[in-house]
Amino acid sequence: MRVIDTVKEMQETADKLRGEKRIGFVPTMGFLHEGHLALVRKARELADVTVASIFVNPIQFGPTEDLAKYPRDLDRDMKLLEQEKTDILFYPPYDEMYPKGYTTYVQVRGLEDYLCGQTRKGHFVGVATVVAKLFNMVKPHIAVFGQKDYQQLTIIERMVKDLNMDVRIIPYPTVREEGGLAMSSRNTYLSSAERQKALLIYASIKRLQELVKTGETDSLLLKEEARRLLASENGVNIEYVSISDPETLEEVDSVKDRAVYAVAVRIGKTRLIDNAMLGGGVT
Ligand code: AMP
Numbered sequence: 001m002r003v004i005d006t007v008k009e010m011q012e013t014a015d016k017l018r019g020e021k022r023i024g025f026v027p028t029m030g031f032l033h034e035g036h037l038a039l040v041r042k043a044r045e046l047a048d049v050t051v052a053s054i055f056v057n058p059i060q061f062g063p064t065e066d067l068a069k070y071p072r073d074l075d076r077d078m079k080l081l082e083q084e085k086t087d088i089l090f091y092p093p094y095d096e097m098y099p100k101g102y103t104t105y106v107q108v109r110g111l112e113d114y115l116c117g118q119t120r121k122g123h124f125v126g127v128a129t130v131v132a133k134l135f136n137m138v139k140p141h142i143a144v145f146g147q148k149d150y151q152q153l154t155i156i157e158r159m160v161k162d163l164n165m166d167v168r169i170i171p172y173p174t175v176r177e178e179g180g181l182a183m184s185s186r187n188t189y190l191s192s193a194e195r196q197k198a199l200l201i202y203a204s205i206k207r208l209q210e211l212v213k214t215g216e217t218d219s220l221l222l223k224e225e226a227r228r229l230l231a232s233e234n235g236v237n238i239e240y241v242s243i244s245d246p247e248t249l250e251e252v253d254s255v256k257d258r259a260v261y262a263v264a265v266r267i268g269k270t271r272l273i274d275n276a277m278l279g280g281g282v283t
Contacts, residue, residue: 001082003089007096007137013088014051014139021048025140025167027131030054031071031185032080035175039144040084042172051138052081053090055097059105060126071188090138097133106132108155108162114249115151115242115262116273127152128159140167148174148182150260150275154249174274176202182274189270197233197267204229204241205276208261212278217254219243222261222278230265239264239271243278255279 004010017023024047026039036052044050054077061067074091081089105125111117112124135143145153157169175183180202181195190198204226211222226241242262245252252259258280264273 010137023140024050025143026052029056032077033183035183043144049087051088057130142168144170194267201274237266
């Protein structure tokens with residue numbers, strides 16, 4: 001695996017490759033788990049050259065968030081990426097991404113106001129900005145993003161469409177641990193007791209999917225049921241429970257066709273998010 005850490009080398013390499021080969025790209029913040037690796041496998045399946053990036057993007061973290069203690073393990077990440085036959089790791093330092101005088105930001109209006117955007121002000125501007133920059137560096141034909149971060153995926157899809165970016169976004173289903181907890185680099189913060197409590201998130205997904213399958217459509221009632229389940233153990237603090245339109249992310253009153261159940265909770269000091277589709281024949 002080739003490791004590239006400057007924008008110039010990445011762009012020159014991408015320029016040479018792009019004419020002849022399909023470039024597949026998986027942007028990450030590192031501390032890789034099976035969810036990230038599944039994305040890499042998907043990129044490999046759809047492209048000739050696979051590029052993964054690791055960059056913990058400071059501008060998507062709020063002042064009170066976990067930037068300083070975000071987990072990092074480059075050696076381990078490199079071994080895992082090599083095992084997956086990743087061709088290139090792009091690992092730029094901060095100054096390469098945001099040199100002195102940097103002042104341009106990408107805002108995907110509207111979509112950033114809902115769900116996580118309500119508590120994480122500015123987060124999605126940080127995400128859209130770094131992804132736009134990475135696309136200009138890696139020049140991928142396809143880029144794979146996890147549905148685990150549903151709002152992020154929606155925002156990136158919108159940005160690519162609105163700015164006519166020449167890249168196809170491939171959504172990838174959420175990879176879960178045994179028991180259903182969505183894999184996340186932040187799961188490493190959880191104690192074993194907290195991990196147990198976190199299983200309630202998946203229980204709430206299953207419960208709502210089951211209710212919708214048996215004919216329940218009333219969002220208020222469904223959200224009430226989710227809240228009741230999540231609160232059934234002490235220490236699960238709900239940030240939001242939402243049932244939204246899959247494209248606009250606006251809250252819906254009823255699950256007519258398909259809707260997204262999205263949830264954010266805090267367990268101890270750890271913030272966890274998850275989501276799943278309701279209706280539309282989802283099993
Ligand atoms: P992150 O390193 O958290 O920024 O995530 C990098 C990419 O991996 C994003 O596209 C995430 O949506 C995706 N991802 C993270 N966790 C999972 C998971 N459990 N299943 C599928 N994709 C994931």
